[in-house]
Amino acid sequence: MSASRQNPAILIAEDDPGSRTATRLFLQRFGYRVGEATDGPGTLREASLGRYDLVLLDLGLPGLDGEDVLLRLRRDSALPVIVLTGRSEEQERIRLLDLGADDYIVKPFSLPELEARIRAVLRRGQPQPASGRIEHGDLVVDRHTHRVTKAGKPIELTPKEFDLLAFLAANPDQVFTREELLEHVWGSTQDWQDPATVTEHVRRLRLKLEDSPANPRWIHTVRGVGYRFADLGPQGPASPSS
CATH class of the missing domain: 3.40.50.2300 (Response regulator)
Incomplete structure (x- = not known):
């Protein structure tokens, strides 16, 4: 800035x-x-x-x-x-x-x-202290250029979809509630914004990233809690997708 x-x-x-x-x-x-x-x-x-x-x-x-x-x-x-x-x-x-x-x-x-x-x-908007490049298998998230590629092919995301993916990918294996994601990604709370916003953005990310959105490789639902990012590989086990 x-x-x-x-x-x-x-x-x-x-x-x-x-x-x-x-x-x-x-x-x-x-x-x-x-x-x-x-x-x-x-x-x-x-x-x-x-x-x-x-x-x-x-x-x-x-x-x-x-x-x-x-x-x-x-x-x-x-x-x-x-x-x-x-x-x-x-x-x-x-x-x-x-x-x-x-x-x-x-x-x-x-x-x-x-x-x-x-x-x-x-x-x-403060600068990220860590490296701007996040790699998980063939998925690459570049926070400096705001670009995402999968197997070398670009994935077109909206700015907020990118922010959500970058946050989750930078914190693999950690489970976040929808309310926590509202705070970290949107800078908001459920008093101001419906947590369903997070659910909808996760759904859209899966449609764009996953070969099988109903059986996601990267973004997983932890039922009753929230979401976590974990690379289970192309043939990862089934996971609830709601």
């Missing part, structure tokens, strides 16, 4: 001047450096300057839809994005995470909660 960790720089992408000003003044009280954008193209221009540690992205931007802005940001950079949305349906929230949002917050929200979400996302 380009900005100082002691005084992170936040880009507020919001077309409503009252909300934008209130958010800016509140964050500045905590020492954040704040920039502003009022439309989609302006958000992309500001984000491309390399000045910011995180973007607060309203979905209702003029000029270019907020979802298109999110997709372009994800295509060009790993800059963390918290989406500000008025849509509270679970499937919509899962879709935003799959598009590449690091977190979301539903309007109307409290500014203290927003600042707490910012801190959580910035903590997750």
Whole structure:
């Protein structure tokens, strides 16, 4: 990241001047450096300057839809994005995470909660001290390039699918509950996010990674507890896949 960790720089992408000003003044009280954008193209221009540690992205931007802005940001950079949305349906929230949002917050929200979400996302974005390359058999997860290959062939994952796989693969044979995975991967809790989000992401990972998703080689269900990563080999024994 380009900005100082002691005084992170936040880009507020919001077309409503009252909300934008209130958010800016509140964050500045905590020492954040704040920039502003009022439309989609302006958000992309500001984000491309390399000045910011995180973007607060309203979905209702003029000029270019907020979802298109999110997709372009994800295509060009790993800059963390918290989406500000008025849509509270679970499937919509899962879709935003799959598009590449690091977190979301539903309007109307409290500014203290927003600042707490910012801190959580910035903590997750700190550099990994360990090697960025994780290898298990013919599965390779590269945290530096955000690429996954299986038997030398690339596997296309969403940003959150990648984060989940990288976390599990970096902690083989350890069992994590869905609530623990929410905390470690999403920086959230079941008070804010349904643990079923984890179940759905595990299901999607298996569909993309496993030759037989119902008989997974890598990501295993520990019934009544959660999930663990263990390479059982191509002919691994059957494992519950729910």
